[in-house]
Amino acid sequence: MDTAGMRTGRKQLLRICYAGFDLAVILSMLMLAGLIYIIQYGGLMLDRYPEKMILPESSVIIASDGTVLRRIPLPETGYRTNAGLGEMPQLLIDTFIAVEDRRFYSHEGLDYQGIARALVNNTVRMGVSEGGSSITQQLARGLYLNRGQNLLRKLNEASIALALEKRLSKDEILQLYLNQIYMGQGQYGVKSAAERYFGISDLKQLGIGQIATLAAIPKGPSIYNPADNLERSASRRNLVLRIMQQHKLITTDQMTAAMNSTYQPPVKAKTEIVGASYMDAALQEAMQQTGLSQKELRTGGYTLVTGMNIGAQRAMEHVFSQEDAFPPNGKDQRAEAAMVIIDQRTGEVAALLGGRNPSTGDLNRAIIPSRQPGSALKPIIDYGPALESGKYTPDSLLPDVKTAYGSYRPANLNGVYRGQVSMRVALQQSINAPAVWLLQQVGVSYARGFAARLGVNLAAEDNHLAIALGGLHSGVSPLTMAQAYTVFANGGILNKAYLVRSIRDAQDRVVYSHVSAPQQVISARTAADMTGMLRQAVSEGTGRRARMDVTVAGKTGTTQLDMPGVPGKANRDLWFVGYTPRWTAAVWMGFDRSGPDNYMTAGSGLAAALFSRILSKL
Template identity: 35%
Template sequence: MSNNYRSRTERKQAQKTKQNPRKRSGSILKKIVLAMLVLMTFGMFSGVVAFAWMIKDAPPLDETLLRDPLASIVYDQNGEKVTELGQQKRIYVSYKDIPKVLEDAVLATEDARFYEHHGFDIIRVFGAIVANIREGFGAEGGSTITQQVVKLSFLTPEKTLKRKVQELWLAIRLEQKYSKQEILEMYLNKIYYSSRAYGVAKAAEVYFGKKDLSELTLPEAALLAGIPQSPNNYNPFKHPEAAEKRRNTVLSLMVKHGFISKEEAEKAKKVPIQSMLAEYKQEDEIPYDSFIDRVIEEVTEKTGLDVFTAGLKIYTTLDQDAQSYVDELLNSDEVIRTDKEDFQAGIALVDTKTGEIRALGGGRKQDGVTFGFNYATDAKKQPGSTIKPILDYGPAIEYLKWSTYHQLTDEPYQYSDGTPIKNWDGRYEGQMSMRMALARSRNIPALKALQEVGLERAKEFANRLGMGFDEIYEAYAVGGVGTGVSPLQMAGAYSAFGNGGIYIEPHAVTKIVFPDGTEMDVRPKPKAAMKDYTAFMITDMLKTVVQSGTGTAANVPGLHIAGKTGTTNYDEKDRRRYGLSEGAVPDSWFVGYTPNYTAAVWTGFSKKSSEAYLTRAEQQYAKLLFKNIISHVDDGSGGDFKKPKSVVQLAVKKGTNPPQLASKYTPKDEITYEYFVRGYEEPIEVADDEPETLDPVTDLQAKYDPATNTISLAWSYTIDPENDISFEVRQTVDGGKPVVIGTTKDSQLTVNAGDGSVYLFEVYAVSADGTRSAPATALVQIPKEELSTPSDEKTQPGQDEETEETEQPEQPEEPETSEQPENPEQPTDPSNPNPSAPTNPTNPTNPAPSNPTNPSQGSTNTNNNTINNSNNQLQKPTQGETNEKRG
């Protein structure tokens, strides 16, 4: 429909109105663009301001820091200076003396676009990310060589945005001030190569014995180029396999960046690392080099700096007294007395509560060699039975909540694949508790424990203690650990048991102070590796190992020590190769701890040979070294290990399965005190034991002798040689209170008589543990007529010298009540509620026989004893009296 307008002006106004929507749309777009420009301008301005703020306190380009190294100072646990690192002479090399093959290897590894960028290479950053994803971590680094020079010379290694911005800024300034060749020269003279080699020229001399860099071959240059990324891990002396792998990675990078051909790289990769290396010798001596070696490794790992040039103050955990004593033990014949030159030892001593390393024994008789092979940290040896608490019994308590009494059967057994497993002595001991299985180091119960826990959970438990296992197998249960472990690893793991289940990685450095005053706390954080009940129960079982098991030689009186022994064996292939017997032992361990200190000791050999086996005496050295060290450093101030509330101790009757609580009648030698996780496996049933008694004495006879006015007692008893038996004699006079008148090991006793009294005698057999027999009794009445006969009356002719028998008076009435004996600890005979009354009294109308029977053959002593009735004291008669009474 057409629009009718009344005038031309009305039509123009209508057309103008139709155009307004487009104008409004264009206006909004302009506003958005304008706003974005404003934001970008503000953002750029803010970025410039932030950049300026971050670089305002960046250090200046001090040429002395670029050229001249600063020595680092090492302090002990008390803050006392130990040594300086970096005082020795350096080998400086100029750019013109750097061979092309070395430069190419370094550039391919560290900075392939070195000659193209101006200090910072964005392309290299993204290229390094892609390379690390494709080829694995470490294939390439992101920082340029210029940035690394700046970082090593001026900055701390802290990973913050501000430090990275300062690094970028200083790298650009360094490129402006120095040529590429000068910067590369600085880098190659500053980098640390491990083995106290700093600078590429020194590294070439140390590793290859070459003082002229022009003599370097392609594989040697590639090896040197690969070390700086992780100097200690790629040290070819200590880690030849890792060094070779790193060298081959560098050769591949050289091919990738066009420096060499693929054929050249493959040829160089075939050169064995060992064939390239020279014999390592170090002229300068550094005190406690085994410990300082560990310090250098930790500082390098934490900071990436060369301690010989970085001017650091390094605060360590070193106990100089303990370290000196460890070195003395290893290099003297105080403990180790063997003429085997290849015999070696490694020792790690750490603080149980903090994980701080107090001393490291890196080896013995390494005279003239500083930073030689460190057997305390670098030796990877099979641990033998010392692994059992870590892989077998620890996980069993942690996950299955086994008690220390948990029953296992030591019997013919095999691995899951059917391979038989044997104990160290080739015997089987049947059913036993987990405590005894560990104390006696039985292999079969240990394997059963690992199988019940499962390999995966056991591996997780062990790795929380610093073991670092990728995979484990059933043979690991008894120490067949293919990768091996170091003494320092074992000390760290065992210290967690002594620290309530808290694992703190063993460490030698606590704090690093940089030249600008910045401090770095490098102490590792504590980690809960297990439940407190696991730690305590393992500890208590390991105390049994030391007190009565395989580790008694390591025990120190007065200290609470937990620990485990371990030995290894050669496999059949090595036995045949070196002509060794089946029982040949190449390694012996002892790992133990107190609440204060943990020490792991390995003894063995540096290489396999026909002489590389330990005699029985040499197998004791590990335990004796531990004993001497702990005796030297531990004063016992740590007391005993504290039992947590999650654990309950119960008295259990030995051999019961399921466990039964000991009753009050269970013999002491059949009771064991075991720990249970509260609420799990706790026994309820009580053992049905009868009260233990002894056989009573027999043939008890009592005879009155009027000539001496004494009563002679004699009895018979068959003595058990394994039971220490004595006899307790009680006397009741005229129905009065029973009184103990003597204890003797003889089978007879003589008592002084009173005037006209009635005597009741009770004789008990008593063992050393307090077990008593029922009493044997005898009754004697003293006739008054005999006592009234004048002492000077002569004997009638034909009359016997002994007193004539007289008529006995009637037996007096028994008292209405009977009091307990004076010794309340002596139990009464349950069959006789009245202990003062005889169970079988002699008939009072029947006089006592004129001659007592002789003691039986079971009597231990035929000497008579005399009891004076007036004072109840035991008196020895003279020999004449004895002969007269024996007739």
Template identity: 35%
Template sequence: MQDDPAPPQRSKRPRTRRHLLLRADSWIDSTVWNLGFKLSELWEEITIFSRKFRVRGWKRVVVELADEAMTFGTAGFVLLLALALPAFEETKEDWRSRGDFAVTFLDRYGNTIGHRGIIHEDSVPVDQLPDHLVKAVLATEDRRFFSHFGIDFLGLARALNENAKAGGVVQGGSTLTQQLAKNLFLTNERSLERKIKEAFLALWLEANLSKKEILSLYLDRAYMGGGTFGAAAAAQFYFGKNITQVNLAEAAMLAGLFKAPAKYAPHVNLPAARARANEVLTNLVQGGLMSEGQVIAARRNPASVIDRAATTAPDYFLDWAFEEVQKLADAGKLKKHSVIVRTTIDMGLQQAAEEAMESGLREYGESYRVKQGALVMIENGGAVRAMVGGRDYGESQFNRATKALRQPGSSFKLYTYTAAMEKGFTPETMISDAPITWRGWSPQNYARSYKGRVTLLSAMAQSLNTVPVRLAKEELGTEIIAETARKMGVETALRTDKTIPLGTSEVTVMDQATAYAVMPAGGVQSRRHGVAQVVDYDGDVLYDFERDEPAPVRIVSEQATSSMNRILTQIPVIGTAKRAALDGGIVTGGKTGTSQSYRDAWFIGFTGNYTAAVWFGNDDFTSMNNMTGGSLPAMTFKKLMDYAHQGIELKPIPGIDNPLPSGTHVKGPALADKGEANGLPALSRPRSLSADTTRLLRRLAQSFAAAPPLKAPPQTLAGGKAQVVKVKGAP
């Protein structure tokens, strides 16, 4: 009988593996349980310990409020710091050297129009200033200047209380240090962000400068009206004397200018300046800095000023030109900082531009609910002939022509259509004006209707919105549009999202004027500039625009330029800019623009002679009352251009058959009679030299310059010795 087979032996390896897993699971369970037990014990100990600090009743309310205050305070501090970080970037620059320049500016004809910069040789240390001047400034601007750390919370509370009592703004809460921070680093833009930056920069100034340095910088940099900066310059301008020699009455008048230099400038409104000075004297008494007996003589004998009623300065232009001079120095093109600069500005055109802007705001500002405007005028060739950066330089030195970023609306369509013309389209190309959707966005026309099949000329003349969007989506792409704008002169960084064809990316007035000036220039760079020549006080030419800058290059083809000019010159005829059409048969091209919710209204137009960009809007970005680019902007353009083209030789627009032959002179009186038909009264240009006479005088000047050097006859000195006198400037 055969034995039964032995049972198979089981492997020990699975049993060992299961054993290890059970041990690991047991360790994890026990560890987690022990950890939880320890944490619960720790939490119980913390709870028992914290009960010792538990408060009840009214004390708990105080503690809860303090906790919430600390929480929100910490979050607020982090937020404020994040907002202030961009402002601190300004302090990385050598901001002290901004005042090293001493520049005298001349207009295009050589007449002195203003000064910029700080002449340190003439600057007076605070210790040498009259005591009554320093007291008058502190009593009016910042009584607690020497006791606060840059922000005066007590002064702010007092100002809020006084303003509440008066039902309006009668006192400001900014310290002198905050005002200096604004003057050195920021603009006059009224926004919460600017106030936050201003506060942080005030703290930075207090930490890095002494009180005397802050006061000295404030007295040297503040705008004092009449185109003057600093108390020393204002004393010379208004009283004809050194700042160390001003009496109490004059010091009070100077101290009163810091609040509103345009409103209280004595050469403009002497009664208002004297009334303001009397308030300063009262501040001296109320602040305990002087007694009534000490100020009574100044009350009875108010300051008198030099008659400068006719003095005007293009301050917005001078600020921009001063920045251009500094850029030349930074680029190594200027080796000296005390210079004379011949600018491109034409004071006749500048005055006309200011009058056109101001008259429009006075007549239509209330009905359109608009308070500000800006304008840049460029002559064919790139010379900036006029600039209006705002309504009142004394109230706000923020240059809206060069620094304000605003949505251009339909005036941006120039770049979309120019890119299309470069790709081979023509004004007669047919395209569909129909509903379109692009990545969830469905733009509509202004009238909420569609035209069907239209030409590109008709689409731009009627400012249809779907057409440029269709071109961008199906033919061009947004990158090409942005690149076209950059090539034509838009220096502001542009966004390239899907809405760019309708002008949602912000630009400046200067950007638009520069780019549109490419069209009358035949497609070459407009080369906008405000500095024609820089010389030192020895007469040596340090910089000349025509000599030192490269020649203009073509950026738009002749075909595309001709096509665009054919379109743009039809807009004042059959399109949205009929109010911009000039009198006398002068061909005009241009485009209107209106941004979302009527926040911005534009017209940028040109003739063969000039290009002008006009903008209207509000600093706080509030909506206007249905103002479009074809209304007040176009009317302002027309008023200025009608004036500018009186008595000058008309130049043709490339690619356009002008009804008037080249060289025709437009007579002023005929234009003046017709100017009121478009809303604004016409300006009459004073008689000046004709173009033929100007050319003759230039030829004579060139002949004299090319003539051999003059030889002066010998002159006999007292000792009987002959001396030859050398004529300065002769070769």
């Protein structure tokens, strides 16, 4: 019995040993697999997503007078301004290390003492409430992971932290961390936070209390920033100040003085959204000039200096907000409008509006070539080419008779034909018959070439006489029309229209700078004669409502809807393009989709009146 019992006991002991051995092997394999995972995962993540270590930075768009028009939000709807360690005061760097990871310069990515402390505390609390994360781990989490608290995520975090320590120097890691960390109120990084909470752009101007306030935020960005919770922010700041004093970063007197200081928020300028259409157009131009994508321009920390004249832009937007300046709305659409103002001496676009109440990303009617210009095109395609040919003057007599040109039978709008009128009167009264006759005389090809020199490039389908009255295959934009008229205003010299003066990158290097290249594209005589006729068109002709205290030259344009089921006086497009001694502007009014329920009965005098209302304020 005893022998049998001993045998049974030995067998049980052996089974236990075997099971223990198997378990030890399994645990060893799991540990080995985990070790291999930790060693490999981080490196693979860094290799697969190298762009993660290039922190996106909010680009800035600036007006001609230096006014910041917009800081472009990052994809995560926040803002970041990157700063190098050399731009930061040493006290700020030392304080963040003391608060977040006092052994940062001695460990290799993982603070094992901190991990052990967190493990004990988490075991006591029976949950994952403390991470013991080093600065490198926090950076790994911020760049590559979510904020969940589970074992796999912690392993991934540790693996990436170890890989970061192998790839980057301690200073590089610290700089990335101080620029990447979320600081509340949509601000990422210490520089953006300093600007938001204290109005300080130069980090070396930060005081001791301000540095402590910033170092207090990462523990709970939504509850410890001074803008959202002043009391909690002050309490956490005082804790940070005591840590700073304990680490001999500041004296006791400095700590006491900082604790007794009161938070003073920066004086916030009145937020005013100005020039949404302008900024959209400027970004498009910047893309064309630099080859950078829109995402790169928005998140690369670029500074775009534009030619926007704040006074002109505000004047335009103020008048556009007044209902009585526009035609009545249709049954299911609002009557729209767009306008561009250019400084004809330089070609710089001073103001631009792509709609009556535009927002960023909206349809920009000021730059889309889709509108029929009507008679506003006559100076560009009829009378300008005739004057430039040297065969005609403003006083040349032109036939005003009903004429058929094959199947094309143009007619005067009022049905009245005078037999003969001077070019000056034909333009002044916007008579159709002389304009078509004149285009036939100078030749469509010659006229198209003249228009192209002014920046109006017509489609291949526009090779016919109907262009004499502004009937085009696709259309033109207000920007194109304004640029063309600058040539008449500027003595025959074309300065190509532009919105962007210069672009600097995040390192303040100039990556683009506009260089003007003025060209004498038509004779000064043609420009002077055209200006004289266009002044008369405003003082005595169809453009009377554009008159102001200064001399104005310009031309109206109207295109009829010409659709079954609508009145004969239904209009699709209303234009006025004109200039003063300094500014050239183009105004368009109409519906996005004209039809039986959406058309205008007002004439182009309404566009001329809008021109006057805005430019009289400049």
